[in-house]
Amino acid sequence: MKFTEQHEWLRPEDDEENVVTVGITEHAAEQLGDIVFVELPDEGRTVAKEDEIVVIESVKAASEILAPVDGEIVEVNPALEDNPALVNEDPLGAGWFFRLRVEDMSALDEFMDEAAYKKFI
Amino acid sequence: MSELRRTPLYGLHVELGARMVPFAGYEMPVQYPLGVMREHLACRSGAGLFDVSHMGQIVVTHRGGAAAAAAGLETLVPQDVIGLKDGRQRYGLFTAPNGGILDDLMIARRTDDLFLVVNAACKTADLAHLRHGLPDCDVRMLDRALLALQGPLAEDVLEAVAPGAAAMRFMDVARLESDFGTLWVSRSGYTGEDGYEISVAAEAAERLARALLKAEGVEPVGLGARDSLRLEAGLCLYGHDLDESTSPVEGNVLWAVQKVRRSGGDRAGGFPGAERVLREIDGQPSRLRVGLVPEGRAPMREGVELFDGDRAVGRITSGGFGPSVERPIAMGYVDIDRAGIGTKLEGSLRGRRLPVDVVQMPFRPATYKR
Structure with missing residues (x-):
């Protein structure tokens, strides 16, 4: 699992090559507070690194999540539409945002491992 | 800073x-x-x-007593302060010469004085405004x-x-x-x-x-x-839902302007901007603050522009998620001919047009002990 400075986590899928699942960290979920709405990208969309692709709304404010790397959205988390609070309850699990097909997995090398991320926050 | x-x-x-x-x-x-x-x-x-x-607490006294202080304050606000009984409070507005709103406040009539509570961001300006407008009164900010x-x-x-x-x-x-x-x-x-x-x-x-x-x-x-x-509760946040460009009529806070200060009243006018405010009461304003409910789950916040087809008809001034009503809610200004309850509009959210309805406020009934 890798972590970005924007507090996203990226988990390469074991069963599907070049696909990573993306969500936000516990730290980020806690900072955002109670999440009431998540707007996800369309499946099949091609995204470039740092495109704004997810909007997270808490009671207080809206925040944007950027694409961590270039890729194609292969799946978004359907559960978040009815239950956006999953991001607060289980940010590293049931609160995932989308799965991204990445052409070049070495793009993930620049990101932090868990120990480095813990130090970062 | x-x-x-x-x-x-x-x-x-x-x-x-x-x-x-x-x-x-x-x-x-x-x-x-x-x-x-x-x-x-x-x-x-x-x-x-x-x-x-952080809010400003201001005491206004006059050697002629609370009644004299009340008469003085009526030159700065469109409220009935003279008729406010000892031990009672009411919502008030400092109006500007153009009929806009300098601040909203609470006015309490006490036995010997008036006690005002004003917004934190405006309190220094309010104090100066009071001292300038009420030279015969003693105006003190309390700590x-x-x-x-x-x-x-x-x-x-x-x-x-x-x-x-x-x-x-x-x-x-x-x-x-x-x-x-x-x-x-x-x-x-x-x-x-x-x-x-x-x-x-x-x-x-x-x-x-x-x-x-x-x-x-x-x-x-x-x-x-x-x-x-x-x-x-449908209540205004000064600096967002009310400001120097919005009149009390546009701001839909006309309920706070008592009959005695309106045309035909015993003390009609006599406050800054009275000409515009009374004209808008007797006629109608060009726009109105209304309650808005986005039909979807996405909150529409301050700054979201409102449309009826291709026509831009207004803008949201406060919006977010209402935890008790469990849905997104907002308020904003729309053209007067689009301000009717039930009017269907669209809000421009991140490049998309999403449906939003004009509704009655408050979004949740108040539970005051009257």
């Missing part, structure tokens, strides 16, 4: 684990560990304690703390601390004796809940706050939930 000020409760906020943010020149708690959602709901089901000590205790448990909790609180009605003001000195209490607030605002000597504020928080069901509430609570 000048240094941020702290209220007498700063130490308590930090001890309670609040996240502090800059607000109107003060370091204020935006939320406590409970979080905005649960703080909001705790206020609606039990009681919430708010530190509003007392101000707490708000809001919610269904507020009456019982405050009565235990300050006997006499339960006998008050909505918008009554009274001096109540307590272990924390004389409290200046009004049965009012800005959440749509029954409750009180309590002015207390700065040095006793923390002890009072601790005593109130000790009661079962009382939670500290930060600015985040204060905003969602007042939004559900």
Whole structure:
């Protein structure tokens, strides 16, 4: 699992090559507070690194999540539409945002491992 | 940037684990560990304690007594202050010569003076405005703390601390004796809940706050939930929903302009901007502040532009998620011919047009003890 400075986590899928699942960290979920709405990208969309692709709304404010790397959205988390609070309850699990097909997995090398991320926050 | 000020409760906020943010020149708690959602709901089901000590507390006296001070204040606000009875409070507005709004405030009539509570961001300007406009009055800003205790448990909790609180009605003001000195209490607030605002000597504020928080069901509430609570109650946030460009009529706060100050009243006009305000009352304004409900789940916040087809008809001035109504809610200004309840509009959200309906406010009925 890798972590970005924007507090996203990226988990390469074991069963599907070049696909990573993306969500936000516990730290980020806690900072955002109670999440009431998540707007996800369309499946099949091609995204470039740092495109704004997810909007997270808490009671207080809206925040944007950027694409961590270039890729194609292969799946978004359907559960978040009815239950956006999953991001607060289980940010590293049931609160995932989308799965991204990445052409070049070495793009993930620049990101932090868990120990480095813990130090970062 | 000048240094941020702290209220007498700063130490308590930090001890309670609040996240502090800059607000109107003060370091204020935006939320406590409970979080905005649960703080909001705790206020609606039990009681919430708010530190509003950043707001300006101003006493206006005149050697001719409270009646003379009231007559003076009527030259600056479109409210009936002369007719306000001893021990009563009402919502007021400082108007500008162009008919816009300089600030909104609470005006309490006491036996010997007037006691005003004004917005933190405007308080220095308000003080100067009062002193300039009321040269015969003594106008003093106090350094007392101000707490708000809001919610269904507020009456019982405050009565235990300050006997006499339960006998008050909505918008009554009274001096109540307590272990924390004389409290200046009004049965009012800005959440749509029954409750009180309590002015207390700065040095006793923390002890009072601790005593109130000790009661079962009382939670500290930060600015985040204060905003969602007042939004559900349909109440305006000055600087967002009201400002120098919005008149009281456009701002849909005409209920706060009593008949005696309107055309045909005994003391019609006589406040800054009266020409425009009375003209808009007798005719109609070009736009109106309305309640708005997005049909989808996506909140529409301040700045979202509103359309009817290709025609731009207005803009949202406050919006977010209402934890008690469990849906996004907003208020904003729309052209008068699109301000009718039930009008269907669209909000432009991140490049998409999403449906939003004009609705009656408040979004949640108030529970005041009248």
